[in-house]
Amino acid sequence: MNPKFKNAVDTFRKLPGVGPRQAARFVMALLEKSEAELQEFGRTLHNLKRDISFCSVCFNISENHKCSVCLDAKRDPAKILILEKVTDLDSIERTGLYKGFYHVLGGAINPLDGLTPETLKFKELENRVNKEIAGGKTMELIVATNPTASGETTALYINNLFQNKTGVTLTRLARGLASGSNLEYADEITLKHALEHRR
Numbered sequence: 001m002n003p004k005f006k007n008a009v010d011t012f013r014k015l016p017g018v019g020p021r022q023a024a025r026f027v028m029a030l031l032e033k034s035e036a037e038l039q040e041f042g043r044t045l046h047n048l049k050r051d052i053s054f055c056s057v058c059f060n061i062s063e064n065h066k067c068s069v070c071l072d073a074k075r076d077p078a079k080i081l082i083l084e085k086v087t088d089l090d091s092i093e094r095t096g097l098y099k100g101f102y103h104v105l106g107g108a109i110n111p112l113d114g115l116t117p118e119t120l121k122f123k124e125l126e127n128r129v130n131k132e133i134a135g136g137k138t139m140e141l142i143v144a145t146n147p148t149a150s151g152e153t154t155a156l157y158i159n160n161l162f163q164n165k166t167g168v169t170l171t172r173l174a175r176g177l178a179s180g181s182n183l184e185y186a187d188e189i190t191l192k193h194a195l196e197h198r199r
C-alpha cells in the first residue's frame with residue numbers, strides 16, 4: 001500500500017468501530033471531494049477542541065462553562081439521570097418527558113478498552129450529589145446506563161457508591177429496552193415507557 005494512503009487509512013482507524021476496509025472507503029470518498037470541501041473538513045477538525053467543549057457540571061457538550069440544560073432554572077434539582085454518553089442524553093431530551101438534570105459519565109466501565117472507574121466521571125458525580133444533599137435535601141438518581149455487559153457493570157458500581165447514602169434514592173430505567181441494545185438507538189416510545197416505569 002502507498003505509504004501516504006496507508007497513513008490516511010490509519011488516521012481513520014483511530015475512530016471507534018472503524019476497521020481497515022471502512023477506513024480505506026473513507027479515504028477514497030474524501031479523494032473524490034473538491035479541494036474546498038476537504039479544506040472545510042480539515043478546518044472543522046482543526047478547531048474541534050476549541051469550538052466544542054463539555055459542561056463543567058454534567059459533561060454534556062457545551063460551548064460555555066455550563067450547558068443549556070444546567071442553566072435551565074425550570075428543571076427539578078432533585079433528579080439526576082446518569083448516562084454513558086452525550087448521544088444518550090440527546091435521546092432522552094427528544095422524548096420531552098424528563099425535566100431533571102443529567103450526569104454524563106463518558107462511557108461505561110470496560111477495563112479492556114481502558115475505561116476504568118477512574119477514567120469516568122464518578123468522582124464528579126459523587127461531589128455533585130454530596131453538595132446537593134448537604135442541607136438535608138433528598139434526591140433521586142436515575143441510572144440509565146445501557147443494557148449491555150459494561151452498562152450493567154457500571155450500574156452496579158453506581159449502586160455500590162450510593163446505596164447506603166442517606167437522602168439518595170436510586171432508580172433504574174424500566175426494562176423494555178432490549179438486552180444488549182443501546183439507549184442511543186431506542187425509539188421514543190420505548191424510552192418514554194422506560195422513564196415512566198423506572199423503579
Ligand SMILES: [Zn+2]
Nearest residue numbers: 055058067070
Ligand atoms: Zn450541564
